[in-house]
Amino acid sequence: MILISVIAVVLARLKPSDTKPIEAIRNNTRNSVASTGLTLLDNKTWNMHVFSQNSTGQIALQVSLDGKTFEPPTNVSLTIPPRVGSPISATAEQDSQTHVIMLNLFYISGINNVTMSALTCAEGSAKCGTINNCLLPTAIPVSHETGLAAVNVNNSQDWRVYYHDQSGFISQLQGNASGFNLGSRIGGEGLNGSDITAVNIDSTTNNIHVFYTDMLTQALFTLQYQKHWTTPRPVSNARVANWNPYSGFGSAYRPFSDQLHVYYTGLDKGIYEFVLNGTDATDTSFQPQPDGTRPWGEADYVGADITAVGWKDQIRFFQPARGRLVMGELNDTTWGEVFVDMITTGSQIMA
Template identity: 25%
Template sequence: TGPAPRKTGPIDADERFLTAVVAADDDDENFQVFYNDLNTTNILYRRMHDDNGGPEHTLDLDIEPNYGTPLAATLRLASSIMTTQLFYVTTEDNETQIAQVTLNCGNLNADEGDEENDGDGEDDDDDNQAGGNTNSGTAACAVASNSIISTNLTNGVHPDSKLAALRLGNDSVRVYFQAGGTNIWALNGDDAAGWAGSNLMGGVRPGSSIAATRSNATDVQVFFVANQTGLMRTFNYDNVGSDDSQAVDDQPGSSWRASAFLDATYIPSLASYRVFYTNPSSGAIVSYSRNGTQTAWTSSSDNAWGRPASGITAVGWQDNVRLFYYQSGRLTMSVNDGDDWDNAEPVA
């Protein structure tokens, strides 16, 4: 694709990307929601503990992101310790690169140390009140490392590439992106030997949004926008090739645009894949779902959802889903705890 000068800013509100991760156990959930600053290259983030939001933080990065960089993240939870990897796009010597930052985000159990109250199956809001502890689940994460992971790629990174990321196991990470030839590739980060690239899928629209989710380490679904038709398609990570993708919807509604923002998640208790898209110019959110081995995707929307003026990000665990997006200049959340959707609310 040739040299690509660093993208400049500021960016418009409808160009803002978001990504989120969640760590959860029997009585705690901790969210990290990352998003672009509109006026600088800063990556900002909010943390939430049990749906209670904390202050906005700014990542202190050695490698400067591009204005309006796409974002993707994974989280590792080991012995209740949360470690997040955030991926973003930067430019060095007129070459587009993918960078990662590793964040140490503390213990999921915000009331750690209050042994008589912790691990009792009670919500930690009650535990904290009983133990007199301050909730630390919204404090800033500590930057552990910041590095470029795409230097060994033979086809480089497309300057308009979007990103998606999955953790397949404790030490197995995939970062999905668009290479210089517009194919979707994966960067495989499995060991200390470094990151290696794999060519997965052709026929992709330049600058296509990319989303990925999984039910287990091998059943991975990747979503993208096709170049010829401008429609959303999906493929299974273990069954790759230019002819192996399927259309999610051959006749999407009027809110669909090939430039739509995509994100996807998996709901374990329902064995359900969910992919969401938003068209910031209209504020529409549309969801497609597929349960179990069912092959057809079902479209839906909900009046309780807000009207995003940004990208969208989705996280799921057990039978719960959270959607995050910007609406009326505020970070906003839509909540589903296994039943109906609650009305969209700004993050407190």
């Protein structure tokens, strides 16, 4: 009798509210993208940095020195080559003494190795050089099909890196300029082959939100850290429009409006956005359905990777589209979209 009851509960949890099945489509042609940004020490200049991986595994970096236009892309010099199709994530900080900007690129290399590359750029320059490239050992082995997300703490060389371990659980590496620990499991069993995104709402006190696909329900779930990790919970209890469990995810925070934005690429190749208004409480809820009505173009393929960054009342997201890199931009309440190569210095491309 107990066994029958347990089976009934599991079946009830698996049964969707709509009888139409979800067609899960794996992203096996990932062109990974990652973005990061920071306000410089002058408290007014915004820099953005966008990393993208091509089909051969090469990772390129494109820098915006004003938050509006970009410098031409350059290849990142790596002594440890990334896996083709590796997830990538990045953070940025500025040294208060030298004013040098440090970029930290995280990716997967070899046999499931979390790898870090540190790059430095002079303030006001788009020329960034690699100063270190190293493996981050883990006591909790990394899944072959892991997602990857990273944030920093107090806008300094203090990092948290999130990945799927071999059992699918979300695990965290914690490190600083002196080195990293060997990892710890923070909870939440993720779907093998799905993505992870994370954003630190308050870098000083640490209000970290991690998003991933739940293994059992295949829904978008979130974990939140404020002194301790919360119990994993779904972003929405409703059946989500054009949801693909293997979608690329991106997330960003707008401090002026206290809004957290989460993006995914739908089964129709469209871009969808969840918004959370008010981020301090652990019991606040996202809207039940994402918004897919914005004037955004289609991605190149179902489940395409997407990355986002936010500041003040601004959001930017980046995604491969039509064989190029597209940028969606939210300025206060107005959305727009443009190809990055159209706003790159020296570009002759007009459309």
